[in-house]
Amino acid sequence: MKIAAARCSTISSSSSGSVRSLSIPGGGSQSAGSCPCCPRPWRGIPVSSPSSRAARRPGCCRRSCCRSASARAGGRPLFLPETAGSGIFAPSRSPWGGGRKGLDVQATQIRQKDGIFYFVSYRAKELLARVRFISRFYGEHEQIPASHVARDDDIAQFISRIERTDRAFQRGLSRAKVRQLTNFYETAVTQPAIPGTILLYTSEKLTFRAGGDGVGSLSEPESKFLIIDGQHRLAALHFYMQERPNDAGTISVPCMVFDGRAEDFAAEMFVIINSTPTRINKSHLIDLYERVSWAAPDRKFAARLVERLYGEGDSPLRYRINRLGGRSQRDKWVLQAELFNELHRWVRGRWRSIQLAGGSTKEVPRYYAVVRDFLRAARTAFGDDAWGNDAFMVTKPVTIKALIRVCADLAREDTGPEEGREARWTQRFAPWTEMGAQFREEGFYERFPARGEVERVARVHRDLARAVKIEARKD
Numbered sequence: 001m002k003i004a005a006a007r008c009s010t011i012s013s014s015s016s017g018s019v020r021s022l023s024i025p026g027g028g029s030q031s032a033g034s035c036p037c038c039p040r041p042w043r044g045i046p047v048s049s050p051s052s053r054a055a056r057r058p059g060c061c062r063r064s065c066c067r068s069a070s071a072r073a074g075g076r077p078l079f080l081p082e083t084a085g086s087g088i089f090a091p092s093r094s095p096w097g098g099g100r101k102g103l104d105v106q107a108t109q110i111r112q113k114d115g116i117f118y119f120v121s122y123r124a125k126e127l128l129a130r131v132r133f134i135s136r137f138y139g140e141h142e143q144i145p146a147s148h149v150a151r152d153d154d155i156a157q158f159i160s161r162i163e164r165t166d167r168a169f170q171r172g173l174s175r176a177k178v179r180q181l182t183n184f185y186e187t188a189v190t191q192p193a194i195p196g197t198i199l200l201y202t203s204e205k206l207t208f209r210a211g212g213d214g215v216g217s218l219s220e221p222e223s224k225f226l227i228i229d230g231q232h233r234l235a236a237l238h239f240y241m242q243e244r245p246n247d248a249g250t251i252s253v254p255c256m257v258f259d260g261r262a263e264d265f266a267a268e269m270f271v272i273i274n275s276t277p278t279r280i281n282k283s284h285l286i287d288l289y290e291r292v293s294w295a296a297p298d299r300k301f302a303a304r305l306v307e308r309l310y311g312e313g314d315s316p317l318r319y320r321i322n323r324l325g326g327r328s329q330r331d332k333w334v335l336q337a338e339l340f341n342e343l344h345r346w347v348r349g350r351w352r353s354i355q356l357a358g359g360s361t362k363e364v365p366r367y368y369a370v371v372r373d374f375l376r377a378a379r380t381a382f383g384d385d386a387w388g389n390d391a392f393m394v395t396k397p398v399t400i401k402a403l404i405r406v407c408a409d410l411a412r413e414d415t416g417p418e419e420g421r422e423a424r425w426t427q428r429f430a431p432w433t434e435m436g437a438q439f440r441e442e443g444f445y446e447r448f449p450a451r452g453e454v455e456r457v458a459r460v461h462r463d464l465a466r467a468v469k470i471e472a473r474k475d
Contacts, residue, residue, distance in 0.1 A: 093273065107218035107257070109208050114452050117197075117258045118208065118218055119197075124251040128238055132199065132224040133231060181236030185251075186244070194237070197254045206259040218257070228269055230257070287338035298351045301360050302344035306336060308368045316375040320395070333388075333395045342401045343371075348409035373422040374407040380440035386436040393439045398453065402460035409470050431467040 098144035107118040122130070159263065185193050202221040210216040227234060234253075241248040256270075312320045321339055322332035347367070354363045379387045386392040395400050416424065438447055448463070460475075465472035 004290065010473055029082070043231055067320050104217045104219055107208065107216065109210065109214045109216065109218075110256075114454055116261065117256055118206075120218065120257055121252050124237055124241060124248050124253055127198075127253050127255065128234065128241065130220070130225055131227050131234060133235065175288055178232060178236045178239065181233060182239050182243075183238060185248070187241040192252055194233055194253050196230075196233075197256045198234065199228040199258070200225040200257050201228050201258045202226065202370070203260045205261060206257070221259075225257070297360065298354075299344060300346050301351075301354065301364060302340055302347045304360065304364045305343050305347075305371065306340050308364070309371065310336075311315065312368070313371055314376075316379050319398075332389075334397045334400045338397055338401060339404070342404040349408075368412050369418060371404070371407055373418075374410065374425060375403070377404055377422050377425035377429055378432065380426045381432040382431060382439075383438050386439060389442055392436070393441055393444045394436070398457055399439065402456045402464055404459075405461045406465050406468075406470060406472070409465055409473055412473075413470070428468055432464070435464075435467055 042105060050232045066436065105120050105122075107120045110117055116224075137365050201222065202225055204221040204223065206221065207219040208216055237248065237251070237253070239345065309315045309317045310319065311320060311325060317339075319330045320333040321336050322334065323336045354360075355365055382394050386394045388395050410425070414421075414425075438444075445456075448456055450459050
């Protein structure tokens with residue numbers, strides 16, 4: 001095999017950062033280091049023609065990325081992509097197969113309870129080509145226009161609408177802030193220019209192929225990332241890139257990537273981050289779950305239920321829902337997002353009948369009354385010793401979510417009159433009084449073993465429903 005050693009690209013080892021030269025039968029040398037998407041060592045052989053973009057990985061995974069030179073059409077020598085040294089593996093097709101065109105990146109998968117997101121390091125130029133700006137940013141002699149926001153892009157529409165209407169976000173148009181950051185990039189030599197992570201979001205569900213220890217290959221979205229946090233830093237980086245491309249080209253930017261599985265979190269995180277130190281108008285906090293009302297009326301329905309449960313005087317959850325911008329000092333029992341998800345799960349399954357009954361105007365009050373009466377009856381059944389007591393798990397998120405599911409099951413089979421419903425259900429829930437001891441915080445997770453929060457909610461749901469002879473449904 002012909003070796004063009006002068007063209008050999010090097011890869012830094014993840015453990016020591018060094019690159020060593022290995023001898024090859026027949027002469028020449030090759031680079032050895034850490035595989036970007038698999039923990040095993042790999043060897044890149046340079047190519048005599050830059051048109052051949054492949055990399056050889058002997059003994060790695062035996063897929064397309066590891067085929068030998070003889071398996072390639074025409075038997076051409078292999079090429080080690082120059083981008084591999086920067087942390088981006090850039091074949092014309094994914095090295096893991098699957099036929100998806102585009103780039104794959106090295107990433108670390110991070111799990112926190114049931115949440116999953118990814119850490120990726122991008123070169124400045126590569127990152128700027130992969131993001132879109134919702135705000136318009138100004139430099140000394142040019143500007144970055146705001147990207148067009150599609151009508152069906154719920155998160156982008158939500159962020160764009162707040163930035164257009166709320167004075168708290170007019171600082172997004174600040175020339176001074178961008179100029180200060182650009183100047184900081186120019187003067188930061190020995191200290192990191194961007195030490196904090198940029199938070200990115202895509203509505204697409206990305207594919208992660210693990211190689212070991214949480215490190216692997218992450219597919220990239222077809223569309224550009226939305227910037228949840230870091231628009232000013234990246235805007236300043238854009239202008240710095242225009243002025244000093246060589247210096248900016250050496251900057252790697254740490255990023256956290258959230259995909260379509262974390263839609264609710266992305267919107268809520270945007271509000272949390274951007275509400276400090278400047279406070280956002282409280283009306284936008286309600287919009288957090290009405291942001292897709294024009295596309296999904298069932299979501300708007302569920303959002304209105306959450307709003308009533310938070311604010312109505314006869315609601316057992318009044319001021320107990322953890323909502324952004326809420327001023328109540330009372331201890332909170334459940335996140336707005338978690339309660340919304342459970343109510344939307346119920347509403348979505350009944351949406352056809354809700355529409356036939358008259359839609360949101362008539363049915364929101366009726367559904368609120370059902371949930372209110374159910375929770376009041378449950379409160380009576382569990383008693384004051386368990387309800388609202390931190391030593392018990394009755395008013396913790398896992399049980400509240402399970403109770404909403406039981407409420408949905410009961411509402412399907414008990415279509416009796418509203419008058420006397422709370423008393424009727426209180427009597428039916430009498431067995432829960434005896435179950436109260438099972439919900440003591442001490443030993444709760446042993447009594448309700450599960451592999452995660454999702455499974456534990458389902459288990460508590462089944463046990464509560466079984467005790468009062470209600471059929472627990474999975475939908």
